[in-house]
Amino acid sequence: MLEIKNLHVKLEEEDKQILKGVDLSVEAGKVHAIMGPNGSGKSTLSYVLSGRDGYEVTEGSATLGDQDLLDLEPEERAAAGLFLAFQYPVEIPGVGNMTFLRTAVNAQRKARGEEEMNATDFLKLVRARAKELKIDAEMLKRPVNVGFSGGEKKRNEVLQMAMLEPKMCILDETDSGLDVDAMKLVADGVNALRSEGRGFLVITHYQRLLDHIKPDVVHIMADGRIIKSGGPELALEVENNGYADILNEVV
Amino acid sequence: MALAERRITATEARLEGLQLVKGGWSSAARSDALQRLRQMGLPERRDEYWKFTRPDTLVQPETPKASVFDNDERPIFDGFDRLRIVFVDGVFDAEASDDLSLEGVSIERLADIADKDIHWAKDLYGVLEARGQSPVARPFAALNTAFATDGLMIHVTGKPSKPISLIYTHAKDDSDAILHHVIRVDAGAEATILENGPAAARFNKCMEIDVADTGKLHLVRAQGRDHERRAVTHLFARLGEESTLKAFTLTVNGVLTRNEAVVELTGDDAIAHIAGACVGDGDFHHDDTVFITHDAVNCESRQVFKKVLRNGATGVFQGKILVKEGAQKTDGYQISQSLLLDDDSQFLAKPELEIYADDVACSHGSTSGAIDEDALFYLRSRGVPEKAATNLLTLAFLAEAVQEIEDEALAEDLIERLENWLARRS
Ligand SMILES: Nc1ncnc2c1ncn2[C@@H]1O[C@H](COP(=O)(O)OP(=O)(O)O)[C@@H](O)[C@H]1O
Numbered sequence: 104m105l106e107i108k109n110l111h112v113k114l115e116e117e118d119k120q121i122l123k124g125v126d127l128s129v130e131a132g133k134v135h136a137i138m139g140p141n142g143s144g145k146s147t148l149s150y151v152l153s154g155r156d157g158y159e160v161t162e163g164s165a166t167l168g169d170q171d172l173l174d175l176e177p178e179e180r181a182a183a184g185l186f187l188a189f190q191y192p193v194e195i196p197g198v199g200n201m202t203f204l205r206t207a208v209n210a211q212r213k214a215r216g217e218e219e220m221n222a223t224d225f226l227k228l229v230r231a232r233a234k235e236l237k238i239d240a241e242m243l244k245r246p247v248n249v250g251f252s253g254g255e256k257k258r259n260e261v262l263q264m265a266m267l268e269p270k271m272c273i274l275d276e277t278d279s280g281l282d283v284d285a286m287k288l289v290a291d292g293v294n295a296l297r298s299e300g301r302g303f304l305v306i307t308h309y310q311r312l313l314d315h316i317k318p319d320v321v322h323i324m325a326d327g328r329i330i331k332s333g334g335p336e337l338a339l340e341v342e343n344n345g346y347a348d349i350l351n352e353v354v
Numbered sequence: 355m356a357l358a359e360r361r362i363t364a365t366e367a368r369l370e371g372l373q374l375v376k377g378g379w380s381s382a383a384r385s386d387a388l389q390r391l392r393q394m395g396l397p398e399r400r401d402e403y404w405k406f407t408r409p410d411t412l413v414q415p416e417t418p419k420a421s422v423f424d425n426d427e428r429p430i431f432d433g434f435d436r437l438r439i440v441f442v443d444g445v446f447d448a449e450a451s452d453d454l455s456l457e458g459v460s461i462e463r464l465a466d467i468a469d470k471d472i473h474w475a476k477d478l479y480g481v482l483e484a485r486g487q488s489p490v491a492r493p494f495a496a497l498n499t500a501f502a503t504d505g506l507m508i509h510v511t512g513k514p515s516k517p518i519s520l521i522y523t524h525a526k527d528d529s530d531a532i533l534h535h536v537i538r539v540d541a542g543a544e545a546t547i548l549e550n551g552p553a554a555a556r557f558n559k560c561m562e563i564d565v566a567d568t569g570k571l572h573l574v575r576a577q578g579r580d581h582e583r584r585a586v587t588h589l590f591a592r593l594g595e596e597s598t599l600k601a602f603t604l605t606v607n608g609v610l611t612r613n614e615a616v617v618e619l620t621g622d623d624a625i626a627h628i629a630g631a632c633v634g635d636g637d638f639h640h641d642d643t644v645f646i647t648h649d650a651v652n653c654e655s656r657q658v659f660k661k662v663l664r665n666g667a668t669g670v671f672q673g674k675i676l677v678k679e680g681a682q683k684t685d686g687y688q689i690s691q692s693l694l695l696d697d698d699s700q701f702l703a704k705p706e707l708e709i710y711a712d713d714v715a716c717s718h719g720s721t722s723g724a725i726d727e728d729a730l731f732y733l734r735s736r737g738v739p740e741k742a743a744t745n746l747l748t749l750a751f752l753a754e755a756v757q758e759i760e761d762e763a764l765a766e767d768l769i770e771r772l773e774n775w776l777a778r779r780s
């Protein structure tokens with residue numbers, strides 16, 4: 104479903120190559136994990152896929168289904184079914200969380216030529232989904248992510264994912280800053296969304312999230328490349344020995 | 355020509371075409387005002403208080419032309435139950451207006467009562483304006499007191515069941531209107547006054563407001579959409595103990611607008627909120643100049659001004675909080691912010707605090723910035739198209755000011771104007 108081929112990315116503003124040939128293919132129904140040391144380019148990959156400014160693709164391709172992602176505006180990628188749960192969710196003062204969710208849901212529906220969801224149906228759905236994630240009514244009313252704790256922000260990302268029902272979900276360090284309970288809640292939320300037609304790319308620095316969201320494939324990223332891929336056991340290897348061994352092995 | 359001489363020449367040239375109303379209770383106030391005006395003279399572009407806004411088109415004797423702008427937008431406040439009072443180019447239009455009787459308020463027309471011997475408004479007409487001339491001169495307000503041709507004397511004695519709505523329509527492209535309203539809110543009384551419309555090609559409006567102890571006044575104003583209109587307006591308010599004044603202004607277009615608010619908190623525990631949101635495009639210059647004096651204990655004042663500027667529009671904010679000796683427990687807040695939608699637009703701000711009491715909490719801030727790129731990307735990544743996301747963020751930016759309006763239905767109506775403004779530019 105998500106096909107990344109030989110992706111090379113540099114910063115737009117400076118001559119700094121960050122991704123140096125990434126190859127990755129995530130099939131529908133599968134969960135792929137990317138692990139790797141800080142600074143290896145994991146967030147950059149997620150941003151480039153979702154269309155953030157500031158990066159230049161110098162080589163390679165990225166497609167979602169039959170769509171060339173790199174050709175689309177960020178909102179078009181979203182409508183095509185791509186979703187990024189941000190490592191650092193953005194605070195938007197003055198925009199209510201509920202308004203934000205509804206605007207997003209209906210914008211995507213409109214872009215896909217579907218009927219917009221009416222206020223009542225939307226409210227019902229959002230309440231049910233929020234409840235599963237233990238997001239209370241108060242949090243839905245507040246401005247987007249403003250004054251949210253780290254855990255609340257991450258749960259809010261998962262809520263958005265649940266409402267938007269994307270085909271391909273990228274989660275960037277969704278476990279960072281969460282205690283065990285919050286992580287479980289987030290993982291349960293993600294697991295509830297796992298389905299035949301949906302792919303996941305879970306970016307994480309630590310193995311612990313992968314205890315809860317069981318991956319099918321694990322990739323190790325270092326210095327802008329995927330240097331090793333394997334089954335869930337690869338994550339355990341990292342957990343036990345750190346990245347050093349794997350990095351040495353490859354060099 | 356030396357500055358002083360040039361000022362005198364310009365002032366006299368402007369006065370030439372104006373006629374002082376003689377006789378009646380207001381005549382002394384008018385000649386005093388004229389004297390005041392002659393002493394200070396009309397503003398000059400080199401005056402400190404006018405350094406961000408060029409006064410010349412407001413001073414010049416000939417009215418700069420402004421064409422009447424027809425649009426099919428539903429008039430603001432339409433559909434609200436209100437007492438409608440219409441002025442066309444600054445002249446009261448009885449036919450278009452409702453009957454002026456409403457329980458809890460008495461409303462009279464300045465032009466009708468001018469030749470009466472005495473009137474309650476005599477204690478206020480030109481009085482609050484004169485108080486507001488120090489420490490900074492406000493010559494257009496003095497000119498207004500001297501030469502106002504129409505206006506309303508509104509005495510709020512109870513709690514009128516609906517807002518008093520002043521509708522200013524603009525019919526002639528060279529109209530030059532001078533309106534002066536006096537509002538007195540009795541102890542325990544409460545009213546809402548709405549104002550809307552472009553009023554005239556050039557509009558000089560002065561509003562003197564006296565709120566007695568525990569009285570409350572809400573002002574919600576929407577200045578008209580006419581692109582070429584000019585306006586200089588003054589609000590002078592004096593607030594008694596535990597009284598409240600909340601004023602909000604929305605400005606959408608107009609080539610030149612200067613709104614001054616001069617508020618004195620003279621009774622303990624009084625509250626004054628002065629707020630404004632403006633959106634300007636292109637040849638648009640908008641100036642909010644506010645002076646709030648705390649002269650009593652435990653009073654609260656808020657100034658909240660937000661401006662969205664694009665295509666070379668200019669926004670100005672000059673705001674001051676003066677806390678006098680003995681005005682302890684003052685809570686003063688002032689924020690002025692602009693959202694610049696491109697590099698051509700500019701925001702000029704001069705926030706000031708002057709404090710002579712030791713137990714006060716005052717804060718002020720002024721910022722100028724572009725759309726938050728991170729927020730924009732976040733919204734787009736959720737599927738919201740760039741234009742819609744920008745509009746959403748623009749409205750969010752204005753929200754803090756709009757939230758100053760207590761009445762939610764009125765706030766909604768104003769937000770719709772802002773949405774329309776944004777939509778017209780999408
Ligand atoms: N906008 C940017 N400006 C400067 N350096 C950047 C920018 N984005 C990423 N980088 C650099 O690229 C490298 C990869 O960063 P990132 O993708 O955030 O890594 P990870 O998510 O794996 O920790 C780092 O060296 C980081 O400093």
Ligand SMILES: [Mg+2]
Pocket residue numbers: 145146147190275276
């Ligand atoms: Mg990262």
